[in-house]
Every structure is written in structure tokens, then in C-alpha cells.
Amino acid sequence: MGNLGLAEMQIALASRFASFDLESSPHRSAFQWGGTIFALSLIQAQQPYAGKKTTDCANPDTSDSVLGYTCNGLNRTCQSYLVFRSQPSYNTVTSISNLLSADPTQVAEINEVPEAASFETNQLVIVPVNCSCSGDFYQNPPSKITVPPPPPPPPPSSSLTPPSPPSGSSNRTWVYVLAGVLGGAAVLLIVGVVIFCVFFRKSRKNPILVVSSNPSESFEAIAKKKKLQDESQSLDFLDSMSSIAQSLNLKMYKFEELQVATDNFSSSSQIKGSVYRGVIQGDFAAIKKGNGDVSKEIELLNKVNHSNLIRLSGVCFHDGHWYLVYEYAANGALSDWIFHSDNSGKFLSWKQRIQIALDVATGLNYLHSFTNPPHIHKDLKSSNVLLDGDFRAKLANFALARSTEGEEGQFALTRHIVGTKGYMAPEYLENGLVSTKLDVYAFGVLLLEIVTGKEASAFYGEEYMNLSEILNKVVQEKDGKEGLKQLIDPFLLENYPSELVIIVINLIHTCLKKDPTARPAMDEIVRSLSRILTTSSAFDSSSNMSWSQASTGSY
Template identity: 30%
Template sequence: MTALSMTKYPRFFLCLLPFLLLFLQGCIGDNTIAVQLNDDVLGLIVFKSDIQDPSSHLSSWNEDDDTPCSWKFVRCNPVTNRVSEISLDNLGLSGRIGKGLEKLQHLKALSLSGNNFSGDVTPEKLALPTNSLEILNLSRNRLSGRIPSSLVKMSLIRVLDLSENLLSGPVPDNLFDSCFSLHSLSLAGNSLEGSIPSTISRCLSLNNFNISNNRFSGNLDFVSGFWTLERIRTLDLSRNLLSGSIPQGISSLHYLKEFLVQGNHFSETLPSDLGLCIHLASIDFGDNHFTGGLSDSIQSLNSLTRFGLANNLLSGDFPHWIGELRKLEYLDFSGNGFTGSLPSTMGDMKSLIFLSLSNNKLSGIIPSSLGYCTKLSVIHLSGNSFNGSIPEDLFDLALEEADLSKNQITGSIPTGSSKLFESLHVLDLSSNKIKGTIPAEMGLFSNLKYLNLSWNNLQSRIPPEFGLFRNLTVLDLRSSALYGSIPGDLCDSGSLDILQLDGNSLTGQIPEEIGNCSSLYLLSLSHNKLTGPIPKSISKISKLKILKMEFNQLSGEIPMELGKLQYLLAVNVSYNRLIGRLPVRGIFQSLDQSSLQGNLGICSPLLKGPCKMNVSKPLVLDPNAYNTQMDGGDHKHHSESSPLTAKSHHKLFLSVSAIIAISAATLIVIGVVIISLLNISARKRLAFVEEALESMCSSSSRSGASVAVGKLILFDSRSTLEGLENPVSLLNKANEIGEGVFGTVYKVSLGADHNHQERTVFVIKKLVTSNITQYPEDFDREVRILAKAKHPNIVSLKGYYWTPQIQLLVLEYAPNGSLQSRLHERHPSSQPLSWPQRFKILLGTAKGLAHLHHSIRPPIVHYNLKPSNILLDENFNPRISDFGLSRLLTKLDKHVISNRFQSALGYVAPEMACQSLRVNEKCDVYGFGVLILELVTGRRPVEYGEDNVVILSDHARVLLEEGNVLECVDQSIGDYPEDEVLPVLKLALVCTSQVPSSRPSMAEVVQILHVIKTPVPQRLEVF
């Protein structure tokens, strides 16, 4: 057998190789070493054939070699010459882990971390040499399915790492029945759920246990065996759904170094014996519901380097003994209710790098001894009641972030040292009582990205040195008693995203150089004393979304060039001295009265004042730009300066308008007639084709279909669940929870397979039989396309069931029901949705729709977006359901369209009223706009009174034009931020534009909502 023949027919010879090996074994008798070596070669070559290696890392793996021991990434036992270790980490490999590896019967360590391997981890799909493996690392891949109890031989395994995959479902309780050798277990970063297996307490040799970033639930009382794992060093339960208290007994873990439980639902007090774990180096209890104070015993944890308690309900005095923790590097007590002052002994923590005490009830001065913490890089003290001045020693450190905002700090801004000039990225001193000038030396902060000095009493000019900033993205100097002019070189760097100078006493003109701020998306100069025209150069800021210039003394006309700003979402130029027409493009034609009022003569039908133009005679270009207001003060001037009288102009204009209207109406009528005739012809041809196809398919279906009929198909596991041999039996009236255009919805509890005792709640949707795809292959293909639409804000499609008589979809269950029930069918005893919850629902829904529209090809159009199709999970995150079900229809006949229109009255885009089948993503954008209005107002899209019908979008549009749109906000929300609600309402009206091309895409909607929610980016978003 030559190498050439092996290369030419590799698959053929791989299949023959086992028989050839048996033949050779018979020829060489007891000399079995060659056969054994070839077993290893065979196994690795078969494994290689199932994967993709775009960078040819495995090029040294040659099937002609007698042994793989010289191959790259392979190690052999020097005594037996058998493969003992394979390490293929971070090589960009993909594909499936086939059955070749089971040939390697002496393999002890297998590491495939950081690749793109996919497929189930069931024994049938993932064949491993379980009788020899001691180390298995499959982390950071795309493996899916449930973890089987027979994945590895637990009595041998020492390290098992399945973290950061797509694994789901509960962990088998019997997985750890014989885990005597297990030292390290990591299941982090999956979608595992259910309780933590109680048998974990049998792993007495366990050093590392990490199940973070999953969906494990329940409490730790029944897993009290944790406290028997005396050798445990790392215990990471963070970011799950665990609840209850942390039981006593943790002090028995003598070697425990890391105890991380942040991001759960734990409550009650912290364990009192925590201070007895003397080797603890890292504690994080953040983002839970713990109450009470801190035990003084914690001060004995001399090895502690990380101490996190952020966002709990803890109270009491700030611990005076905190300085005893000399090795502490990370301290985060933010978001609690600690009181008292900071002890001067905090300066004893010489190793401290990160300090966050924001949003407590602390008072007193900031200790100058913090200047002794020479390694301090981040200090967050915002949202307290600190007073006194900023310690100058603090600004001599090499800080990267300093947030002292929302306190009562007085004095001036320290100059800072050369260390600070090079290191500082974020400086927030806003909402204090700081006085004095802004130090010119601040211009030397070469790496500064975020600067907020707003809401102080600086009484200073804007230093021209600010033009030296090269990396600054946010500059917020609002309401700081600034005076003088705006420096022309403020935007020389071109890096600014946000510039806010509102509420000062700035004078002079807006510099023409403002156009150099090419990356700005928020420019706010309102409530100053600025004069002169609005610079045309603003039109160069192509990314601009928000422009605020109200309450100044700006004059002249708004430059027509500003109409080119296609991303502009909000503009306010009210209470200036502006005149003339508005730009004819962009946002300007849809501005409300509140954005324009208080000027000398802006021409808009919304304003009652005179219309002043910088031309000698009126140029009638836009019928909406003029009304009877022109019969006021300028009427005489117009009559004298024009060859025709105003009356003749009016008649001429009306006649031209009439001609255009009649012509347009005629064209529309002709178009409707032609389309109707084409539709009739098309229906006849379609009917003929459908009859022919039905005849062909019915004959072919008799020969057998390739897709299983009458069997439940699950996409993560092809096995039928226990008790579901006849799923139709579950569809009884007691389980019914809803009904829609496409079918009836049932809530059922499905049993797990024979290895699991838990039962999981799912939703089964029984589809309508009319017009549903009647052939299993077509149905399977379309359902699998929908199943690929995986996103945190989209309901996951788990599987389906098909017979000629009934078609079922198995879907993820959302425990908080639909948005319809929470918004319009809420029980009086339940709490209404708060504004943060409503905004989260809007943003999540927008992200889900954007995924359907932009991340899937061809795009999936929902067709039927409404509150009943927005489901809410346990954390009130929205999940879009019923998306793309029209793909399962053979045709959209009048009956289906009519039913959909009746069920989604008020949500359907106007272009669908003609029953056109050529719809696109902009139909969903319209429905999303109506959904915004419904969430903000709490009203239905169409409401019927005794004498009238109220269309919600029209009602909100009228209120916006009158400047009273906030009157329609749902009163049950309670307090809400007007600076968020108002632009959200405006966005809704843009989305519900009658012209589809005027609506934004869902990707743009997501971007706009992010801007509305965080006009000033969060600290981490600056980088």
C-alpha cells in the first residue's frame, strides 16, 4: 500500500484499516506492539477527519507514520509508547468530536479548550476512552445537550472542565456517586438548571468547585454536605438563581481561599462564623439580599485580598477595623446602607487597588491617609454625604478612575501630580459644592476619557487647554457657573462623543470649529447666553443624535444643511431669536411645538407667531410651512412686493395642489385595478400549481418520508422524553393557557429521561391545520430555520411533533406570563410595572427583533408583534414568541390575514391593509412603535368609547404637537425620568410613521434606546 494510494482514497482505506490490522496481527503472532501503535494512529486520524483545521495545526499527523508519538500536540508514555496526553487548546478547530478517540485506551489527559467544537455530549455522540481518562478539559467550545451520568468514569477522573459551552438541563444527581478522585470540577458559563446535586458531598478530594453563570436554583440547606468538603479551596456559586440563607458551618472548610456567591437571591444575615476561615483570600457576596451588619470576627482574616458586598441591604456603621485587613486589594461595599465616617486607618491598606463605597450613607471627610495607599487605582465614593475638601495627597496617586460625585464636597479642584496626568481615565466630581477655577493643568491629562464637573459652582472659564485632550469622549460641564466663550479648539481631538455645556453663562457665538467634533452624538448648549447664527458646520457631525440649543439668543435661520443629519433623533431650538423656514429633510419636519416655540419668526404650522423670512418675497415651496398665520403682520409687505396679490397666490397654489391630488388619485385607482387583475390571474395559476404539487407529493409520500412521523423531535437531544409517547394526550383544556391566530397554547410538565427525576415545564403550541405545511420534510426544514434564531430575548424552540393530522411545537416556558397579562390584565393586588422594568422590556424586545431582522438571512419578519406575544421570564426579561410562524403556512389567504388583523388591531402597519404579501421588517418596526406607546401609556392601541374611537398613536401625536404628551403617561408607573420618557415617546411616533421608509431599522432603534437610557455612558463603557 503506497502513500499515494492512501492520499487518493483516504476514507476508503481508513475503513479497511481495522481489517488490515487484524490481518497483520495474525501474521506477527504475539508481537502486538505494532498493532497497538496503529490503534493510536487510527484513532487520531479518524478524529482528525471529523474536524476542520483551517490553520493546518495538525499537518504533522500523518497516517503513514508507525507511531503518533512524534506528532505535534501529542505525548506518549515513554515506557509503553502509547498516547497518554493530547492538548489542542486554542487552535481554532471546529466540527464534532467523533468516535476516533475511543481507540486511545491509554489516554489519560485530553484538553480541547478554546476551540469551536459542537454537538451533543451524549455517549452516543461523544465517545471517549472513559476507562483511562483522568483529565478532561472541553471548556470554551459550543458543546450542547444534557450532561450524561456516563460521560466519564468518575472513579478515575481528577479534573473535569466543561465550562463555557451550551450545556443545558439539570445535572444528574448520580453523576458524583463515585467521585473519590475528583480534584477540580468546573461547569461554569452554561445554561444548567435545577438543584445542585447533593451527591457532590461525596467528592472528598475536591479542591475547586465552580458552577458560576448558570441557572441553578434552590437553597444550600440540602447541600449542607458542602461543609464536609474539608479540602475545598475554591467555591464559586456566583451568578445563579440560588436563594435562602447561607447555613452555618462554613468554618469547617479550613483550607477555603475563595468563596464567591455574588449575583444570586441569597438573603438574611451573613454567616457569623465566616471569620473563622482564616485562609480566606477572596469573598464576594455582592448582588444579593443580605441584611444586618458585619461581624467583627472578619477582621481576623489576615489573608483577605478581595472583599465584595456590593448591592445588598446591609446596614450599620462602617467597620472601624477595616484597616486591619492589610493585604486587601479589592474592597467594594457600594449600594448598601452603611453609615458613619471612614477611619483614618484606611491608609494602612498599602496593597489597596480598588475602593468602591458608592451609594451608602457615609459622612464626614475623606481621610487624607488614603494618600498612603500608593497602589490605589480606582476610587468610587459617589452618592454619600462626604464633606470637606478633596485631599491633595489623593491626587498625587496614579489613579485611573476617581468618582467623588453626589456628595457635599467643598473647596477647589487639586492640581494633581505628574503621575495623575499620565494615568487618569475617568474623573467625576459632579453634584458637589466645589468652587474656584478649573486648573489649567487639567489639560495635561493625556489619557483622560471621561470628565464630569457638572453641578458645581466653579465660576470659571473653560480653559483653552481642554483642546489638548486627545482621548476625551465625554465632557460634562453643566450648571457649573461657567462664563466666557466656547473655545474654538475644544474639538481638535475629534474624539468627543458627548459635549454638555448647559445651564451656564457662556456668551459669544458657537464657534465654527464645532464641526470638528466629528464623533459627537450628543451636543447640548442650552440655557446659556450664546448669540449669533447656528453654524452650518454642525452638518459635518454625521453621527449626531441629540442637539439641544434652547434658551439662548441665537439668531438667523436654521441652516438647511442640518437636514442632512440622518441619525438626528431629537432637536430643541426653542426660546431663541431664530426666523425662517425649517430644513426640509430629516427630523425637522416632525418637530413638536415645544422644540420650536419662543422664537421671533420660525415658519411652522405649529407656531402662532409671525413667519419671518430673509427673502424679499414669499416662496411657497411647502404647503405645510404656511397657514393663515401669514395674514398677520407681514401680509402688507407680501402684497406690495409681489406681482400678484396674496389672494391670487392662494388660488394659484390651490389649483396646482388640486391638479396634483387628482393626478395622484387617478394613478392610484389605475394601479389598484391593475394589481387586482394580476392577483386574480396569479391566484388561478397558483391554484393550478398547488393542485399539481399536491398530486405529486401525495404520491411520493406514499413511498415513505425521510423525517420521523409521529415522534417528538428535540433539537438538543433526539431521544423521546419519558411519558411523551403520545403528546397529544397532554393537550387537555386544563393545560390550555392561550389561543392565537396560529393555534392554541398549552402549559405542560414534561418528564426527563430515565436518568433524571426532575420535571421541566414547557409550552406546547398546537398549530392550526388550515394552510400549515402538509409534508414532513418541508415542515422539518422550516422549523429548524426558526430554531436557529437563538437570542436571550427570543423564546427558544425546543422541538416539534408532526403527523398529518396534528402539528405541535415545543417551546421554552416563561414563568411571568405575557406582557399582555402584566399590562392590561393585572390583578389589583399585584404591583404595576415600574419604569425601569418597562424600559428593560422595550430594550430587550428591540434587541430580539434586531436579531431576527439583521442576524439571520433571510430575515425573519414577525408579522404579529403585540403584548400577548412578548413573554416575561423570572427576571422580567422579555422573550419574543410566535415569530416567523407564517413560514409554516403554504399561503397567506384572506382568512388568515383577516384573523391576524382582528387579533392585532392597532399593531398592524398601514401598508398591510391592502393584504399585500410583500411585507418587510418595517412592518415589525411599526408594531414595536405601538408597543412603546402601550407600555408608556398603559392604554390599548385602540379604545372604543360611547361616541368615538381613540387610536393611541394619533392621540399621542396630537398631544406631542400641543406640548402635552407627558399627560398620557401611565399614572401607575409612579415617578419616572422625563428625560427618558419623552424621547421614548418621540421614538414611538417615528416608528409608527405612515411611510415605511421613514421608520428606522430595529438596529437603529436599539442604538437610540441605548442613547436615551444612558446619555452619559457608564464608566466601563468609556473604555
Template identity: 35%
Template sequence: MNHHVVFLFTLTLFLVSFDAKAQQNYTGNSIFSCKNDDKMGASPSFLYTCNGLNKSCLAFLIFKSKPPFNSIATISNLTSSNPEELARINDVNVLKVFPTGKEVLVPLNCSCLTRDYYQAETNYVLGQSPTYLTVANDTLQGLTTCDSLMRANPYGELDLHPGMELHVPLRCACPTWHQITNGTKYLLTYSVNWGDNITNIAARFNVAAGNVVDANGFSTQTQTIFPFTTVLIPLPSEPVSSMTRIVSDPPDVSPLVCSSKKCNSKRKLYTVIATTGGSMLVLCVVLYGVFLFRKRSAMFIKRGEQGEKSKKLSSEDIRGEIAIIEHHSKVYKFEEIEKATENFSSKNRIKGSVYRGVFGKEKNILAVKKMRGDASKEVNLLEKINHFNLIKLQGYCENDGCPYLVYEYMENGSLREWLSRNGSTEHQSLARRILIALDVANGLQYLHNFTEPCYVHRNINSGSILLNKDLRAKIADFALAEESESKITSGCASSHIAKSRGYMAPEYLEAGKVTTKMDVFAFGVVLLELITGKDAVTLQDGREVMLRAFIVNLIGKEDEEEKESLFIDPSLNGNIEKVWALQLVKLGLACLIQESAERPTMVEVVSSLLKTYTSYMEQIIPPSISNSPSMER
């Protein structure tokens, strides 16, 4: 009997304590200070607390469409969400472009990545005059906070520059035990607009106002809520597109809504307070931005040469400013490397001298590459470049004169390995292959045009292109990268030529000439590999045959279309796929023109691939969807 009493008492205490944390707390306007701390416990000024029944769940947020983030493609990229799921939940197709101010439902995987807070992870490349506050409140519309951004990134407030990539934790949460027992399945993070109040938000999402009050720790249904802050909406089922609306831009400041008749006499006063408060808030943000800009400008003047800095920046100067941004990689101890790779055990070997490593208490999975000779050139280059489609150097180590480079881990290995695997529906998707080509092209376009100095990779092939878990492509292996000014190398290393057979441009083989067009040539071969599924060099009747030469002999003949089956990957077996695959083959061959000056630039290649992808997707999407009135452009 006593045991039962003790058990019931313990269970009651557990449920009481659990229920005591069965809500999140609303931030109020504390998020605008960027100076909050959580030393005394988790603070809503950072993210939502890990108090849910599950440590990971499907969650939703609402993002308001605003150029350049006004399409399925750009919003999915900004939030790192699945574009197909994004299109489905909003009842549109993947080509949808939203009108400005349209609320877009975004499905995300929400997890307790730290002991204290839920978050969904994404990355954002900074634009002009960036601050943590403007990224949090303007770009991300309050879906992250200034304090959480500062904690997630190693850069100081005055060290943010255009082109730098920030890690962004998005605000999300999973339902508590109390909410689940009351029928809640999902929590939606809603960014408050001017004129919103608890009652009308609850009505829009067809949930009880009391549930919204409980979910956010409000004291009453009439508690004031502020724009740029977020409110959690407890939902019994997935949200639907009919719950969203177009928010006018710029919105008018509306009076606070009250249920009491006494509010009518005070409405004018509330309007004045809201307008004044909003104006003060905007003024504070502007002054804060001016303060950071002036201090940052002073720092730049001290760094550079004195004198003619008052002149206007040219496009070359701006490119230089973007290119000099460096992210500083971690210097690992060799003991950390050994522990992570289990002393370079064979079970952790990925390929050659590359090993899988599990680092730190967070169990971060990274790739460790044991280098030969001096790796300082590659490290210096990788610390200067910052682009999603270029492999990220996380850190390095040197032991007994041997360098070890630590990279982000790419779950799907090299493009060559992926193409050699058969049977997956992803392999049968032409759209997926075009997107991989676009990733590679975007990475090369960045190297050729947006670094200072601009670089030539010199080793583009299907083995140096890696795929992450989402089959996004990143260019790796920068050991041979050179500055892109036209120059003649002292000689062509035989090992380099042997390794890159089938990819080397004729002007490099003949005269050692290094320009961006040699990367264009190699990309052309990779594009042919993507469409044919074949290797760059194959054996035919006991002799080596270059893929490009094999296809050139078939293209341009009278019976060209009949011979498609001889070179287009059998996985791309639909008639529509074959038509567009042939167009991509022709783009690949344009990159392989003998005269380098006649080859397209990577800017032109990216443009062509984008047009091809859009046209192909428009053709395969059912007419009933593409002709629907919801397809605003």
C-alpha cells in the same frame, strides 16, 4: 441500652463518613486536558461535588473585569446574576464600568442540579474561533471547565461556531456540615492568578490558611496551585468589596512563596520552572487551538463549494456563517407529550392550545403548543435562529398529522397579561419597562440583521412577547415570519389582520408590502403599550380607537405636558418618570411614521433605548453615589 449503643454507633459512622467528604478536591492542572471522565465517581475536573449540608445555597465567585465584560450590566448578563445584587455586593451602582483586571464579586444561586455536582447556570453566545477550552479558561477564567462544558452541550469539539449559544455550568459549592459547625456560611469560588499561593489568598480574605487547605483537599499550605484553576474560600459572612483588587494585565510570573528559609536558595529555580511551565501551557493551548482551527477549516471546505474559498470573507459571508448555525431540537414521542401535560388536562392549559408540561426525571417545565396545519416552516426557522430574546424551540412531535411544538417555559406569560396585572412594584418601575422594550428591540435587531436570510416577524404584538421568571422578554409566534427582502404578498389574510389590529403597518394593509419596517411599526405600538398600560385597540364611547391615533392627537399640542396624565400609565407617577416616559412615547411615534422609509431601523431604536435607560438611571441614582470617585468610566 443496646438500642442506645446501636444508635450512637450508627451516628458515629454517619458523621465519620460525612466528614470524610467534608471537603472538595483541588483539580490541579488536570482541567487542561479536556479528556477527563468521572466513570469511577465524581471528579473535580468537572465541577464541585454535591457534598454540602444543603442542596441549594447562596454562593459567590470572583470574575476579573475584561472588555466586553467590564460593567455591572455585561457581567450580570454573562453570569446570569441579579444586576442589583451584583451592584450592592460590590458597593457600586448599576451603571458601574470597571477598570480592566478589577475583581468583581458575583452572588449566585448554587444548586445540585444533578446527583453529583453543584453548579450555577448561565448561557454564553460564542465569539470568533471558539473552543471549549478557550471559553472555559479565557472567557470564564476557569470558573467552568472544558469537561463540564462538553457534557452540558450537545456539540462536538469541532462543531462550535460564532453565534452559537452554550449552556455554561459555573463552579460553586455549598458548605458541608463540618464547615457550617466551624462557622462557615458561604463558599467563594476564587480563580487563581499568577503568583497566588494558599497563604496569601487566605490572608486576603481574612480566613485561616488551614480552613482553605481543608476546603480544597490540599495536603499542605505550600501545595502548588495553578492559574485558570479555582480555589474555594470558606467565609463566615458575605464577602465585601475591600477584599477585591485590580489584577495587573498581563501579570508577571511571581516566584512561589515559602515560609521555610530554605526556599530562598531555590526561588530562582522555582521561577524558571513556573515560567517554563506557564510558557508550555500557553504553547499547548495555542497548538490545540491551531489544530481545531485547521480541522474545522477542512470541514467547512468539504461542506461548501470548492474553488474560491481562499478569498477573504466579506461581511455578508460572515453573517451567513453565523446564520447557518443550527441547534437541533429534540424529536419527542407523543407518549412523552401526553405524560408531560397529563393528557392535555385543563389544569395544565396556559392559554388556547398551549399547555404546561413537566418532562423527564429532571422535571423540566416546558410549554407545549398544538399547531394547526404544517409547522415545518416555523420549526426550520427556529432551528436556525439563536438569540436570548427569541423564544427557544426545545423540540417537536407529530401525531396523526398534527404537529406539537415544545418551547422553553415563560413563567410570567405574555407582555399583555403582565401589563394587565396591577399592584406590583415591578409595574411601577420605568426602568423595568425600558429593559423589556430593549429585549424586544434586540430580538428584532437580530432577526433583521444577523440571520441569513434576514427575516421579518410580521406578528409583533404584546401577546407574542413573553416574559420569563426574571421578566426578560422573548419574541414568540414565528408562524408568519417571512424573508425580509422587499416583496408583495399574495394577499393579506383576514384572520391575521383581525388578530393584529392596531399593529399593522399601512403599507402592508394597503399593498401587502413586507419589509423590516413593518416590524418597526408594530414595535412602536408595543412601546406605547408599555408606557401607557393601554391596549393597542380600545373602546371609547362604543367605538374602536387605535392607541396610536389617540396619542397622536395629544402629542405636539401646546399643553402637551398637561395632557400626559391622559395617556401615561398612572403607575409611572413620579415627575422624573413622566419626563422620560414622554421621550419614550415620542420614540414610539417615530416608529409609527406613515412613510416606512422615514421610520428608524431597529439598530437606531436599540441605540436610542440604551441612551434613554442610561440617562434615566443616572438621574434617579443619588448624587452621592454617582459622584463618588469609584465611578470609573
């Protein structure tokens, strides 16, 4: 992280020492307390984990250049733990302890169970292990388990082969068999033709619906846009769609319900474009009319569950169109609050902006690190970030979201380049490379917009061709404060901590690196913004500002 890491260390130094667990650290003897901290050169304030990439299951990098926690203290051993998920054959204290070379007594004690206890399948079990210095890193040496080869197959049967019948009888038998096979094939052919004709005629009258027999499989429903012929066919189709929605834990709305909720999709209920505000059972909802295939978006939103991702509560299919029912975000899109094209009076303080950025980063980190396979949003921009009544951010519009998993764990490639100009990463535009670093680049653009109050297109119109070059002046300045006045949103009226703004600018600069491998991972960004938000709360000069924050924003 370069300058970013150094500046963060300077600002968050006190809070890090306050939260450092001396009792569990193998380096507690390196600290001497008496009003002053001594021997600071013996250990870092926070133990760096060099092997953080090894915790990413989707990372194909298997190199051993990054191993783990740096062994830089006085003590050469420490007690740590690992987490094991119990499975059949390894679901007791004894079997798990033998598998992982652990002490059964300690395993039973830390999990608060007797030594003879058994665990349920998939239950998380804490297993204490002893780590020691090996080279420059703390590690627990692995052990090899030799699996015996499978037993040899049983010998062939020793029974004698029955004598063959006379040749004449054999010839007649083959004739009978051949005649039977040909006759059966002819019958099957005739039956198949009849079934095909009946099915073909029926399929011309009814919409085609392809449904997986396994609810956990991919959800794909293809419906013809041709109007249903009569009321009975329409009811049958809605019943089948309702069964699909129930298998996905989604409510299947009738179109008439949405008409009532939106006053027949009147202009007074329209939020923006094809999104309408509705009232369903006394609660506000956002109803979006979708065009084209929305099955992937429905499938993804049905799988995820996170407070920083917009929640899909139900669906409706009518007249060849999908209608998606989302939770309602009372304060509308982020773009309505940071781009001051009118005198709407909408304003966000410095602390609110950092909180929103942290919410967005947390939602992206969930997609990148906690979905299997990892997914990316692929269309991150200010209009796709919604704010609820408490100005907490939620990611929306997952129409372009996709998996980053390629062949054999490598990066995915695509020739179909889609997205929003100004937010797309260089490697995606030039080579079609798809990875989580696409979202990191787009997040850097979004964070730049949040801090400056300007749209990304405004920067591309200037003499600089690369967004990172715009920030070079601030990053390369000795203190960076002079360049901030020209860069930061003037609506903040300089009510912001300059030192923290410089850290944010450094963070944006690293997110916009042309080399995707030089950009930070989303979990690193979350940690950085968390520290910035904590310090911003202490500063909080914006708490006494007289701006009025309306609570009736658009979706």
C-alpha cells in the same frame, strides 16, 4: 429623527463625551480640556454615520447620496480598518495585503501572526486602511482589479475523418439501431408501469413524508391526518420523523412523554389556549399543540439562536398534529402585566418596561439584520412577548414569520393579508407591501401599550383614526408634561422621569409614521432605548416602590 434626536443629545450628552475615544478619533485636536469643553462648534459629540444604509446587505438602494462619516474635523486623514473573511487564493498575509492595498507588516502585527502566516478558510482578518477626506466624507478610495480574460479554447483536432462505409451497410445499421431503441423503450415503459402500480398501492397504506436529502434545505414534512393502521407502521413513521429532527438538532419526543409531562394535558396544566405547562426531566417546558403546517416555524426557530427569541427544544407528531416544545417563560405574557383588567397585583416599573421594550427591539433587530435572508415576525403583539423569571422579554409565536426578500432584492408583495388588528401597518393593509418596517410599526403600537397600559384597540375606538395623531398633542406641546398625565399608565403613579417619557413618546411617534421610509430602522431604535435605559437606571425612582412582583406568571 427630528425632535427625538435633539432630546436624546441633550440627555445623553455627558455619557457620550465620557465614552468618546479621543485617541482613535481624527478630531481629538478639536477638544481642549481644562474643566470646560471649548471649540464645540468644530465637531459633533458623536460622529454621524450618513452611510448606515449601505451596511444593510438586503437594501437594494445603490445610490451614492449617503457615503459615510462626515469629514467635519481639523485632521483630514485617519487610520481605520476593515474586516476580511479569508478564502482560498486570499488566505495569507501577503495575498490579502496585495488584494486590499494594505501594509503586510501592519496586517501581521494587528492580527498577531507572522508575515508568512496562512489563515484558515472563513477566518476573520483585520486589515488596517488609511482614510482621507474626499469631498465631505472620510473614505478609503477603492481600487480596480483587472481580471484577464480566460484563455482561448484549444484548436479542433487535426485528425482526418474516417471514410464512410458503403451506403448499403449504413442503411442496415440504422435499421438495427432503430429496432434497439424501440425495444428498449418498450421494456422501460413496462417496468415503469409496474413500479408505479406498486408504489401507488403502497402509498395508499402509508403516510406520505417529503424530506429534503440535504439537511440545510427547507424543512417540509407533510403527514396525512389519517390514523396509522397498526403499531408497526406507527413505529416506522416515528423513526423517520426522529431522523429528521436529529438533522435539525431537535429532540423528537414521543407522545407518551408529553402526556406524562402534562398530566395527560389536564386543565391544571393548561396555560392558555392550546399551550400547556409540562415538566420534562425536572425542568419546566411549554408544550404547544399546533394546527396546520408548522414547518416554516420549525425551520426558522431551528436556524436562529438569540436570547430574546423563544427557543424551540423539540417536536412531536401524533395523530395528524404537531406538538412543539419550547423553553418555559416563568412570568408569562407581557399582556398579563400591562393590562390591568383585574386586581392580580401584577405591576411593571418604568425601568422594567424600558428593559422589556429594549429586549423586544433587540430580538427584532436580530431577525432584520442578522438572518439571511432578512425575516420579519409579522405578528408582534403583547401576547406574543413572553417574560422569563428575570422579566427579560422573548419573542414567541413565529407562525406568520416570513422572509422580506422579493424579486431582484425589491420589497416583497402579498395578497394574503393576515395579522392582528391594530398592529398592522397601513402600507401592508392597503397594498400588501412586506418589509421590516411592518415590525417597526407594530413595535410602535406595542411600545405605546407598554407606556400607557392600554390596548391598541382602546385608542382606535376614540375620535382619532391614526395612532400618530393621538401623540401629536404631547409631541407638539412645548414641554409635553401636561399631556403625559392623561396618556401614561396611572399605575406608575407618576414615578417616571418626564423628560425620558417625552423621548419615548417621540420614538413611538416616528415608528407610527404612515410613510414606511420615514420610520426608523430597528438598530436605531435599539440604540435609542439603550440610552434611555441607562438614564432610567440613574433615575430609578421605582426601586423603592412597594409593589410585589410575583414570579409565577402564565405562559
